[in-house]
Amino acid sequence: MGATVRIGDREAACAEGQPILDALLRAGVWMPNSCNQGTCGTCKLQVVEGEVDHGTSPLDTLTPDERVSGLALGCQARPCTDTVVALPGGAATRSTHELRDFDATVAGIEDVARDTRRILLRLEEPLRFEAGQYVELVVPGTDQRRQYSLANVAEEDKELELHVRLVPGGLATHGWLCRDLAVGDVVRASGPLGDFHLPPAEEDAGEPMVLIGGGTGLAPLLGIARTALARHPDRQVVLYHGVRDEQDLYAGELLDDLSSTYPGFGYHQVLSEAPDETSLRTGFPTDAFLDDVPSARGWSGWLCGPPPMVEAGVKAFKRRRMAPRLIHREKFTPAEPATTPFIQES
Template identity: 50%
Template structure:
């Protein structure tokens, strides 16, 4: 049997973990409760880059759009894609900061409910036997039955409800996880294999600034978790939620947000339709935000959805003079070809 390799993060807070054969660096560190920056876990965002100081790793070729040629020449690798082939030392970029330290776990859940909430969109509720410790905004990976392939879905429930996880899932045409499993056959009582939690897109509990939440489609899921968590901590928190979709049929949870706003006067809910008029506001969430505010100084923002929507939302926040360090973002991107498979 091949032995595990010892990998050390060098710096002011030296930490060492053992990586099993074939285990990615990121997976090993998070399972030991040791934080490394992470976001997509698919090798497409570059958030988890670390510098290999000594030792060797095995990893697939990385696009220069994710990890630049200079970084690669200087020994940087993606922790989510790199498996050590010897004992090693790695260095985390000094600007990586800190993040959630919830141990990564393998989970088995049971489907409690599958319900259609909008056009080509389902809400899936999964019960788990052992409560999951996570931060509002994080996600879980589902194991697609029969394939071992992983797909990422954000929790929509707050961390205070750790044993019943809620997900919002939009159909992807001919999608391995959606068309060929979740929308096709997933039902009450079915077992679901998962692992998590993952991600650095989380509620900053140290800040009490008024909040802007910009969601595109099912990007509403982690923002629901963040909003509920913030309101649990401060029922009077000022929160402005903008949910952008194309058509009225794509919109969901309208009554939930309207009812929540009735109970929390600091919460304002604004649905935005980009290709239809007659309900809510017409236009993209970033444009509507700019129309509503002359200044966003002192605000914090959380943006989640398609990349174009997130990029436009960031520009809108900065246009209204929000500090860049207060803008948190998560881009929903399609699973890449050759997405990670469990072995």
């Protein structure tokens, strides 16, 4: 039996077994969200009235004490009764692009770097999203989903671009996306999801920005940087792309185009395992930022990639006096219990 979820002056119908976050986003009602897997804690909310089933909420994301105090993870909790929830700190909700399911046809596949593919998905109906958000793909023959950031700007709403890196043994990439997928295949997906995007144009002050991406963490940064520059063509935007070695680099042509179009745009490719004779920068992208930028006071910062890189980036930004509210992050989180040290299929 379904239930109703109310938040502020908005409400959504929640089908039996449907998580609160899913129901609200499908009704176009925003609440904070990031991983949609129960691991980040971004979607924590207060249950004001009613009862919820915490489902598979991990204990390290939602502690027993938090459950007793009425907190729940929106992406995991299912209402057992009609329920009223509130955002922590009394934050207000707002409208957002509606989450929806859709089928997409594979329109292009290009191997752009070692174990890295650019996949284009054509849609019948445009998808409304903000640059930087992600979609979930349903792995054929399973009920499993994998998350991939969009490299698009919002206007590119009928052909979605995903950057996919092969994960050895990964359920989605190993046999499917990086091997069997063919142009013309139909992919089942849903989106948009996530809060990793710029504020609305009217609230975007045009502050300087630094973006740091690890591997395919570059994808959402391309959409965010292009959107930011289209809004404020003179804005200072510095992008660092960190990879292991030159074989992992891609998107250089697009980055060169941005450099020649926008005087305030600059980018650096940084290799962590470089041969002695490379002309590129070496080390970690977060250290390159520290070397280049003496003060990031008043800047915004954007980080996407493996958790250690994101955490190093947050520290680096704070060392350069960036305000915490201007630090935005998207961590690649493990998609399944890891058999290798880190499985990332985002």
